[in-house]
Amino acid sequence: MRETYDLLPWFLICLLLPYCLMWLVVPRKWLLSLPLLIYAIAMVFIADDVRVRYGGSDPFYSFLQVSIGIAITFVILLPLVEGMLRLCLIPFVKTSEARSxxxxxxxxxxAGLIIPFTIxxxxxxxxxxxxxxxxxxxxxxxxxxxxxxxxxRRxxxxxxxxxxxxxxxxxxxxxxxSMFYGAQVSSAAGTLAQDTPYCVRSNSTFVISMLDMTPLTLISRGISEYHAELIVETKPKAMAYNWSWRNLTFTPIPPDHMHSDSCSES
Structure with missing residues (x-):
């Protein structure tokens, strides 16, 4: 926590620079954005404290992360995009009212388009x-x-x-x-296991449907350090693999890091 608070001045500088640019290009949004800016700064440190105390899988931590992302979107990203669009429209749209x-x-x-990706x-x-x-x-x-x-209509x-x-x-x-990547997880698991019985585990839950293998659901949720574990019940000992969203592949898990060595619990 001490290191986090030591970074506060740099965080404020990085946040205030684009905020000043926003104030120059879209002054009408400044007063409306100020409460969101204050909220985003406060929630960053509250969320960090929640993560340290309860872990990154805590639902309240995820909720705070979403609210911070939405606040920063409205405070920085969207006003800057609006300002640049306003400038680009000058040669094509004559009146200021039409550009507005x-x-x-x-x-x-x-704003509506970005919110789901923040979630x-x-x-x-x-x-x-x-x-x-x-x-x-x-x-x-x-x-x-x-x-x-x-x-x-009304x-x-x-x-x-x-x-x-x-x-x-x-x-x-x-x-x-999400469905596109979920299909890749399912296909990679079937290809790796071939005709051998297998199961995919995310945290303490065994997933069966491809709907459970998307980036929305297939993540590390507190117990396992991996996004998902593929358990292939080879003989005499089962093999376990870790799914990586970065590499989009399963890689072998060292035996001392295995969360489970069979699918018998499914």
């Missing part, structure tokens, strides 16, 4: 089975579109409502990417 309408709409749509990065839903999580996320995306359509033309279809599109892209 376009950039404001892009701002809110992009993915913080692994907020890693404790839930994929067979429940995936349909729930799809249903939420459909619901957001339905709410957006209802609001527009005459709500405010740009913040564009956050809803942006979130739906971001969730759809996130799920498509």
């Amino acid at each position: 309408r376009i950039t404001e709409a892009v701002y809110w749509f992009a 993915l990065e913080a692994r907020l839903f890693s404790r839930y089975p994929g067979t429940i999580l995936m349909p729930a996320l799809i249903a939420a995306a459909v619901l957001m579109v339905a709410i957006f359509i209802i609001l527009r 005459g709500a033309r405010r740009n913040p409502s564009l956050l809803l279809p942006g979130y739906s599109l971001g969730t759809s892209i996130m799920l498509a990417i």
Whole structure:
């Protein structure tokens, strides 16, 4: 913790530099962004304390990480993107009012688009089975579109409502990417085991469906130091492999690091 607090001045400098640029290009967002900036700074240190006390797999830590990511997105990333877009539109869109309408709409749509990936990065839903999580996320995306359509039909033309279809599109892209990588995990496990019985374990849970093998769910969750363990029941001793998202492959686990040496618990 002491080393973390020693880095506070550098953290503030790195945060204030882009924030000053944001203030120059999009001054209207400054007062609205200031509370989020304060929140993001405070939550960084609270989240670090939670991680030290309870571990990175604690649900509250994941929730804080998501909230920090969303706050920083609104404070730094989106205003800078909006400012650059405003400058790029000058040669093509003559009036300042028209440029403001376009950039404001892009701002809110992009906000919704980014939020699902913030959730993915913080692994907020890693404790839930994929067979429940995936349909729930799809249903939420459909619901957001339905709410957006209802609001527009009732005459709500405010740009913040564009956050809803942006979130739906971001969730759809996130799920498509997750399923793509989930298929790779399943294929790699089957290829490595061939005709030998095998199972895949994430933390204390054996995963069966490909829906449980996505980046949303297949991560280290407290007990195991690996994202997932592939146990191939070879004779006379089972072989265990660690799944790496960075390398997209299973690699052998040393015997003294094995969390389980059989699939008998599944």
